[in-house]
Amino acid sequence: MTTSLLPHSFDVLLVEDNPGDVLMAREAFADERIGGNLHVVNDGDEALAFLRHEEPFADMPNADLVLLDLNLPRRSGIEVLAEIKADERLRRIPVVMLTTSDAAEDIERSYQLHANAYVTKAVDFDRFVDDVRSIDDFFVTVVRLPQR
Numbered sequence: 001m002t003t004s005l006l007p008h009s010f011d012v013l014l015v016e017d018n019p020g021d022v023l024m025a026r027e028a029f030a031d032e033r034i035g036g037n038l039h040v041v042n043d044g045d046e047a048l049a050f051l052r053h054e055e056p057f058a059d060m061p062n063a064d065l066v067l068l069d070l071n072l073p074r075r076s077g078i079e080v081l082a083e084i085k086a087d088e089r090l091r092r093i094p095v096v097m098l099t100t101s102d103a104a105e106d107i108e109r110s111y112q113l114h115a116n117a118y119v120t121k122a123v124d125f126d127r128f129v130d131d132v133r134s135i136d137d138f139f140v141t142v143v144r145l146p147q148r
Contacts, residue, residue: 006036008097009036009037009061009063010036010037010064010065010139010140011037011039011061011063011065012029012034012036012037012038012039012063012064012065012066012067012136013040013041013050013051013063013065013066013067013105014038014039014040014041014045014067014098015040015042015043015044015046015047015066015067015068015069015072015077015080016034016040016067016069016072016098017042017043017071017072017073018069021069022040022042023133024125024128024129025038025040025128026040027125027129028128028129028132028133029132031129031133036064036065036136037061039063041057041058043072043073043074043075044072044074044075044076044077044079044080045074045075046074047068047072047075047080048075048080048083048084049067050063051063051066051093052080052087052089052090053087059123063093064093064094064139064145065093065094065095065135065136065139066084066093066094067098067132067135068081068085068095068096068097068098068099068115069098069099070097070099070101070110071099071100071101072108077099078095078106078109078110078113079117081095081097081110081113081114082113085114087111091114092145092146094116094139094145095114095115095116096115096116096117096119096135096139097110097115097117097119098119098135099118099119099120099121100120100121101120102120111120114115117134117135119131
């Protein structure tokens with residue numbers, strides 16, 4: 001079992017509108033080898049409200065990591081990423097683009113906007129779980145993140 005060296009629980013915000021992908025992520029986080037608490041929102045506006053502690057997310061914890069899909073309703077993942085990285089209070093939060101797109105322009109644009117990583121979603125459940133586990137392991141146990 002992976003143990004976190006962090007003094008607090010690790011909170012991950014998944015921004016995903018596909019119910020199947022949300023289900024796979026929830027199942028991945030239910031795996032005892034994945035640490036952290038998974039919070040899910042379904043569109044870009046909800047993501048920013050969650051991160052900024054606006055209603056109805058005023059009592060939610062600070063996110064330690066954001067897993068962000070590109071194709072979202074109301075506000076795209078690229079727009080959300082740009083707002084996160086432009087906001088002095090939010091820009092320290094690592095953002096991993098977790099999307100089905102492997103288009104070179106999406107990858108380039110994400111890194112131009114300071115995404116911390118770009119991962120193409122696996123459609124196979126076992127590979128998806130492995131990818132999420134790798135992301136979790138890297139950000140929870142390998143790297144040092146700033147204090148909240």
